Amino acid sequence: MTKFLSFDIGGTKLSYAIVDEKGKICSGIHKKSTPKTVEELFFMLCQITNENEGQFDYVSFATAGAVNLENTLVRSSTPNMPEGYRNLDFSRVSKSNIFVENDANAAAWGEYKKGAARGYKNIIVITLGTGIGGGIIINRKLLRGKSGKAGEVGSIKIHTDAVRECTCHNFDCWEAYASGTGMKETIRRLAKIRPSFRKGVYRNARVEDITTIDLIKSAQRGDEFAKEVFETWQHHVALGIISLVNIFDPEIVVLSGGMGEVVDCKKLEKEVNHNIVVDPVKIVPAELKNNAGMVGAALLAYENLELHEDNRI
Amino acid sequence: MTKFLSFDIGGTKLSYAIVDEKGKICSGIHKKSTPKTVEELFFMLCQITNENEGQFDYVSFATAGAVNLENTLVRSSTPNMPEGYRNLDFSRVSKSNIFVENDANAAAWGEYKKGAARGYKNIIVITLGTGIGGGIIINRKLLRGKSGKAGEVGSIKIHTDAVRECTCHNFDCWEAYASGTGMKETIRRLAKIRPSFRKGVYRNARVEDITTIDLIKSAQRGDEFAKEVFETWQHHVALGIISLVNIFDPEIVVLSGGMGEVVDCKKLEKEVNHNIVVDPVKIVPAELKNNAGMVGAALLAYENLELHEDNRI
Numbered sequence: 001m002t003k004f005l006s007f008d009i010g011g012t013k014l015s016y017a018i019v020d021e022k023g024k025i026c027s028g029i030h031k032k033s034t035p036k037t038v039e040e041l042f043f044m045l046c047q048i049t050n051e052n053e054g055q056f057d058y059v060s061f062a063t064a065g066a067v068n069l070e071n072t073l074v075r076s077s078t079p080n081m082p083e084g085y086r087n088l089d090f091s092r093v094s095k096s097n098i099f100v101e102n103d104a105n106a107a108a109w110g111e112y113k114k115g116a117a118r119g120y121k122n123i124i125v126i127t128l129g130t131g132i133g134g135g136i137i138i139n140r141k142l143l144r145g146k147s148g149k150a151g152e153v154g155s156i157k158i159h160t161d162a163v164r165e166c167t168c169h170n171f172d173c174w175e176a177y178a179s180g181t182g183m184k185e186t187i188r189r190l191a192k193i194r195p196s197f198r199k200g201v202y203r204n205a206r207v208e209d210i211t212t213i214d215l216i217k218s219a220q221r222g223d224e225f226a227k228e229v230f231e232t233w234q235h236h237v238a239l240g241i242i243s244l245v246n247i248f249d250p251e252i253v254v255l256s257g258g259m260g261e262v263v264d265c266k267k268l269e270k271e272v273n274h275n276i277v278v279d280p281v282k283i284v285p286a287e288l289k290n291n292a293g294m295v296g297a298a299l300l301a302y303e304n305l306e307l308h309e310d311n312r313i
Numbered sequence: 314m315t316k317f318l319s320f321d322i323g324g325t326k327l328s329y330a331i332v333d334e335k336g337k338i339c340s341g342i343h344k345k346s347t348p349k350t351v352e353e354l355f356f357m358l359c360q361i362t363n364e365n366e367g368q369f370d371y372v373s374f375a376t377a378g379a380v381n382l383e384n385t386l387v388r389s390s391t392p393n394m395p396e397g398y399r400n401l402d403f404s405r406v407s408k409s410n411i412f413v414e415n416d417a418n419a420a421a422w423g424e425y426k427k428g429a430a431r432g433y434k435n436i437i438v439i440t441l442g443t444g445i446g447g448g449i450i451i452n453r454k455l456l457r458g459k460s461g462k463a464g465e466v467g468s469i470k471i472h473t474d475a476v477r478e479c480t481c482h483n484f485d486c487w488e489a490y491a492s493g494t495g496m497k498e499t500i501r502r503l504a505k506i507r508p509s510f511r512k513g514v515y516r517n518a519r520v521e522d523i524t525t526i527d528l529i530k531s532a533q534r535g536d537e538f539a540k541e542v543f544e545t546w547q548h549h550v551a552l553g554i555i556s557l558v559n560i561f562d563p564e565i566v567v568l569s570g571g572m573g574e575v576v577d578c579k580k581l582e583k584e585v586n587h588n589i590v591v592d593p594v595k596i597v598p599a600e601l602k603n604n605a606g607m608v609g610a611a612l613l614a615y616e617n618l619e620l621h622e623d624n625r626i
Contacts, residue, residue, distance in 0.1 A: 153560055155559035235473075246465040247466055
């Protein structure tokens with residue numbers, strides 16, 4: 001049985017575990033804060049690899065940022081990662097062969113092989129968190145694009161008038177509305193114009209102190225303002241999915257990430273199916289949750305490193 | 314040399330020609346108005362087929378509407394086509410084998426094989442006309458989706474607030490802004506609020522009489538109002554393309570259709586490349602123009618029908 005030391009490296013957290021060729025996690029799942037400099041991060045990865053020496057055959061990485069077509073390094077600048085991250089030489093982390101994939105792509109592959117999208121052929125996996133990521137599987141193959149950067153679904157435009165600036169400095173990206181960051185902006189904007197804001201649980205709150213978790217709890221408890229923000233946010237989530245479903249005509253959309261867990265999938269599915277011109281689609285929550293990236297990276301590494309099978313479009 | 318009687322059937326016009334297996338048009342190109350009833354349309358197709366009997370081996374159709382995965386019939390309702398069009402039995406038009414493909418997909422294939430996208434692997438072809446169609450080629454293959462309906466790019470959402478109703482009865486589809494119909498709506502909306510409307514060539518015009526052709530000419534002649542409408546429209550065109558490029562990371566975007574011809578491709582390319590997070594993309598006008606659908610349908614039919622025969626031997 002081939003085993004992988006599989007990492008999931010995000011802007012805030014870094015997790016790793018030993019994953020076997022069937023996608024089974026066969027160690028504890030370790031979590032750390034992502035170091036603030038690329039030197040510390042590199043050192044940490046080497047240290048973890050050394051500590052686990054002998055327990056794995058290959059090393060796989062699910063990482064923030066776009067990955068090159070050879071699956072060896074990060075090609076894009078990644079605003080949430082330490083400076084210089086795109087130059088990190090993953091091949092020097094271990095003497096074993098390594099395999100690198102974008103985290104949203106790896107998570108999509110994990111959900112396709114072992115999670116909520118098992119058995120489907122045309123799949124969109126959306127990761128809703130601080131930002132929005134996407135992994136797209138077309139007829140059982142991962143969409144990579146001309147240079148490995150495809151699937152940047154967070155940058156779909158959902159407004160005509162340059163209303164919201166995104167962290168990428170462009171305007172009206174889907175991510176500026178439908179991510180956690182987007183929900184916070186919706187709180188800020190609606191608080192200014194809705195009298196309901198000062199009539200419920202936020203009567204004495206400072207807008208900038210309201211977190212997304214807090215907002216979601218208040219909505220669940222029936223606060224009018226929080227309910228409106230939540231519904232507006234979920235409508236924003238729907239808009240990008242409607243576009244993607246019209247473009248790809250997939251069987252299933254899987255929602256992962258922290259913000260994905262709070263979506264009312266049944267209600268969202270209804271709104272989406274009411275607004276598309278292709279055949280109806282299923283919308284379901286992710287099953288592997290935070291492990292999807294590690295599992296997917298290991299499974300992709302297995303197919304690429306062992307079988308040399310081309311599972312990319 | 315295998316020959317095809319190849320049709321391109323749109324909401325307003327119907328064209329046909331004899332196309333050979335290399336994509337060469339080897340007859341005159343005939344154009345007719347699309348009949349208003351499905352009975353008249355069926356009769357016309359049969360008549361044309363009979364008149365050309367002996368000059369072709371197969372019949373290929375590029376048609377408005379989504380086509381099933383077997384390439385035999387139209388699966389979707391098509392608002393611009395005669396009522397009952399989705400039930401039209403193409404196989405009864407001729408004794409020869411037939412092949413049906415969505416017009417935007419066929420046009421994309423034509424541009425990929427014989428036109429502006431020759432030599433590229435990841436291609437988006439946008440048809441800008443009365444509506445918007447799209448054909449997407451990923452690593453040399455046509456994107457079809459779970460049921461043949463993929464590529465409905467006209468239904469990308471580009472506004473959050475239900476501002477414009479589309480002919481599909483949903484709101485804020487890209488098509489409601491960036492098609493010819495969309496430009497007319499922009500004329501109507503801007504005429505209400507811009508004093509420049511009554512200061513130039515339209516000082517005595519009725520808004521509803523201004524055609525897109527007329528508007529484009531006035532913009533080219535420097536009318537302030539017409540220039541603003543045109544630039545707004547071109548920005549609307551850019552928005553959908555930005556989303557698609559971020560999703561697919563293609564090498565090239567080809568603009569076809571009547572409204573595609575009037576786009577300032579250089580300016581559009583600049584706006585798009587300034588607003589994407591993937592690598593830069595080329596944006597070019599179509600080369601085959603109105604013939605792309607006929608040529609693409611014939612070439613797709615050749616690959617599908619001929620290979621089928623080989624399989625049976």
